[in-house]
Amino acid sequence: MTITVDCSDKEQIELEEYIDFCRSQTHLSDRDRVLSDAYMLRRLANNKRFFLDFLNGQLRRVLQYDVKTDFTPPSFYLFSCDTFSVRAVLWLPCDEPDSEDATSLGYGVTHNHHFDFLTCGYYGPGYRTIVHLCDKRRMTGLVGEQVETAFQDDTLLTPGKLMFYRHTEDIHVQYPPESLSVSINLIFPSHPEALEQCAFDPETWVITRHLDPMRTTTGLFQVARLLHNEQTVEQLQAIADKHCHPRVRSMAYFSLLSILPESKADLLRQAGMDSSSFVRKLFASNFS
Structure with missing residues (x-):
């Protein structure tokens, strides 16, 4: 079953320190050793500064090219090598948890993974997740197949909480948090014994489709x-001024309007003088 790790460590470390620690380990395929060292991920999650520094660095890179990530909800790889990756996952609030928007953010889809990963709550109240267990030895992973499952847990990934998910057999579904939440993941390569990553009908436990990685920049x-x-x-502001793609400039304007409502008139005036008719018409129609 999915394992909740009991850890109350208060020490803080930097992202580089955690990456160096993981790179120095020779036992990342040994689950027991990974669990015994889980406190190090908790120490990274205790550092409330490093992720905002990372986000601002990503925005700087947008001026050069579109930042591409995979999987939904929005996620960012903090480090990746052949043996492990460190990823931050953003769980955005959503007023309508059963809507298409919620699905696009990774909510309400009952699924498994084709890799093991350790996760720790980092910021915000945390998303709700319901976990079921299946016997991977008795499934083939084909669409239309019905699998036997057993309920395991209904919990929140609150700050500092550590959970280890096993490939194929740990089936889970997430629901939107009350406010923005962030989790930090230690991810391992696709397991050689893993089946396809699947979505399930939670009423019948029939496999409805295989899940493909998705890319997002928004x-x-x-x-x-x-x-x-x-x-x-x-x-x-630099992206709104200088980025070569009108759509990216427009996204920067929308973000600025949300952050700086007191500067709305100046921002709309700036957008209204953009070189692209797409940007000019977009903001004229949205704020006329």
């Missing part, structure tokens, strides 16, 4: 509206 701008500082505003 998540970075969505998060900037909710989690930002002065550097964030500076980067967004």
Whole structure:
């Protein structure tokens, strides 16, 4: 079953320190050793500064190219190598948890994974997750197949909480948090014994489809509206001024309008003088 790790460590470390620690380990395929070292991920999650620094760095890179990430909800790889990856996942609030928008943010889809990963709550109240267990030895992973499951847990991934998910057999579904939440993941490569990553009908436990990785760049701008500082505003303004793609400039404007409502008139005036008719018409129609 999914394992909740009991840990109350209060020490803080930097992202680079955690990456160096993981790179020095020779036992990342040994689950017991990974669980015994889970306190190090908790120490990273205790550092409430590093992720905002990372987000602002990503915004700086947008001026050069579109930042691409995979999986939904919005996520960002903090580090990746052949043996592990460190990923931050953004859980955005959603007023209608059963809507298409909620699905696009990763909510309400009952699924498993084709890799093991350790996760820790980092910021915000945490998303709700319901976990079921299946016997991977008795399934083939084909669409239309019905699997036997057993309820395991209904819980919140609150700050500092550690959970280890096993490939194929730990089936779970997430629901929107009350406010922006962030989790930090230690992810391992696809397991050689893993089946296809699947979505399930939670009423019948029939496999409905296979899940493919998805790419998103808009998540970075969505998060900037909710989690930002002065550097964030500076980067967004630079993107609105200089980025070569009109759609990216428009996303920066929308984020700035959300962060700086007192500057609405100046921002709309600036958008109204944009070189692209797409941007000019978009803001004229939205704020006329």
